[in-house]
Structures are given as structure tokens and as C-alpha cells.
Amino acid sequence: MNHDLPLADELAAVSARMSGLLLSRETVGTALQLVTSLAGEALPGSAGSGVSLLDEHGRRTTAAATGPVVEHLDGLQYDLGEGPCLTAWEQRHVVRVDDITEDDRWPRWTAAAKESVMRSVLSAPLVAGGDALGAIKVYGREPGTFGERDEYLLTMFAAQSAILVANVRTFENATKLSEALADALRGRDMISIAKGIVMAREHVDEGTAFALLARNAREENKKLRDLAGTLVRSTVRRDR
Numbered sequence: 001m002n003h004d005l006p007l008a009d010e011l012a013a014v015s016a017r018m019s020g021l022l023l024s025r026e027t028v029g030t031a032l033q034l035v036t037s038l039a040g041e042a043l044p045g046s047a048g049s050g051v052s053l054l055d056e057h058g059r060r061t062t063a064a065a066t067g068p069v070v071e072h073l074d075g076l077q078y079d080l081g082e083g084p085c086l087t088a089w090e091q092r093h094v095v096r097v098d099d100i101t102e103d104d105r106w107p108r109w110t111a112a113a114k115e116s117v118m119r120s121v122l123s124a125p126l127v128a129g130g131d132a133l134g135a136i137k138v139y140g141r142e143p144g145t146f147g148e149r150d151e152y153l154l155t156m157f158a159a160q161s162a163i164l165v166a167n168v169r170t171f172e173n174a175t176k177l178s179e180a181l182a183d184a185l186r187g188r189d190m191i192s193i194a195k196g197i198v199m200a201r202e203h204v205d206e207g208t209a210f211a212l213l214a215r216n217a218r219e220e221n222k223k224l225r226d227l228a229g230t231l232v233r234s235t236v237r238r239d240r
Helices: 005-023 028-042 068-080 084-091 107-113 148-202 206-219 224-239
Strands: 046-054 060-065 095-097 120-128 131-140
Touching: 028 046, 028 060, 028 131, 028 148, 046 068, 046 084, 046 148, 060 068, 068 084, 068 107, 068 131, 084 095, 084 120, 084 131, 120 148, 131 148, 148 206, 148 224, 206 224
Parallel strands: none
Antiparallel strands: 046 060, 046 131, 095 120, 120 131
């Protein structure tokens, strides 16, 4: 297989744009939109592209797509449990379909998909750290749109995309964890202030004040931090 200089240049350009995205610390959603757009630009003849991942409920979903046709063809695969993108994802290798109307590997999917305007599809798995995160795919309107060169390019593209998605997802998860920790600390501080208010009002010790707050929270069917917040805010208003 002859991988010439233009192909190397394409991969270098993709890598550069991905690195810029990582440095800007964008969200997973933004990363996926860029990956999907670049996939379509990198493979001549592509008429649509998309990325399949697991959602927060563990269901396969199209996390990014260039249009409704891609979402429809992907959705058929999820509903039917078969198709080139699912095979690429599960078996961790590139899958090429030269003509949807002539391919018999996924009879139910091809029967439904042949009604669309797309005739070719090429899909590669997103694998990072030994985990198959999903799959990236491009669709073509003509039979035989993609060849061996495109297989190689999408495979290399998918490898870089998987690292990008994994890294940005890790950053986003860490950010959410930090926000959750900060939120928990704010809740703890609110409860401490509320305890102080109860101690002053009822002339009780810290343990008794906490027990009174907890009992009121149960009786009002509220979270302790929410009850504490209400008490603190009402006290501040009265003191103004």
C-alpha cells in the first residue's frame, strides 16, 4: 500500500488541530464536533460523518453527526443491533462497505439503509488505553467511494480521535468532580452556620443543634443542607 506525502500532511494537519483543541480545554461535545467535521474533510467523497459513543445510561448513541441522514443510518444500527459501525466498534477493526445495496453482512440493516441516499460507508473503532470508546464513520453517496488509502487514513484518524476524546473526557470528569467537591464544601459550611444560629437561639450545644436541624429536615422531607440554607437566608433577611 502506497501512503504518500499528501496523506502524511493530512494526518499532521489533523493532529495539529486536535492538539490546539486539547490545549484550549474544550468540552467533549466540542471535541466530537471537530472530530466529525475533520473526518468529513479528510476523506474525499465523504457526504456525511459521525461519531458513535455510549451515553450516560450506557446506550449506544450518535454523539456527533454532520446531518440527519447520518443520525438515521446510525439509529437503524442501534435499533437493529447490527451494522458496519457496531461491527467496527465491537471487533476493533476498520469496516468498509463498498455498496450498501449489495452487502449481505447485516441483512436487516442493509435492507433498511438502502432506502437512503448513501451507498458507501467506512467505519473505524475509537480505542484508547485498551478501551473501545466507540466508532467513527463516514458515508458516501456513490458505490465504491472509499478504498484502501481511506481505510488507512480513517484508522490513523480514529486513533488520534480516541486519545483526544479520552483526554478531554478525563478533564471534564475531573472538572465535574471538583465542582461536586466545592458544592459539598459549601453545603458543609452552610450547615455549620445553621448550627451556630440554632445554638444561639435555643441556647444548646453543637450536638443538640445538629440533632434539631436533622429532625426538622426529616419532618419537612428536605435535605439537611437545603434546610440549613433556608434557615441562614431567613436569618440574614431578618437581621437587615
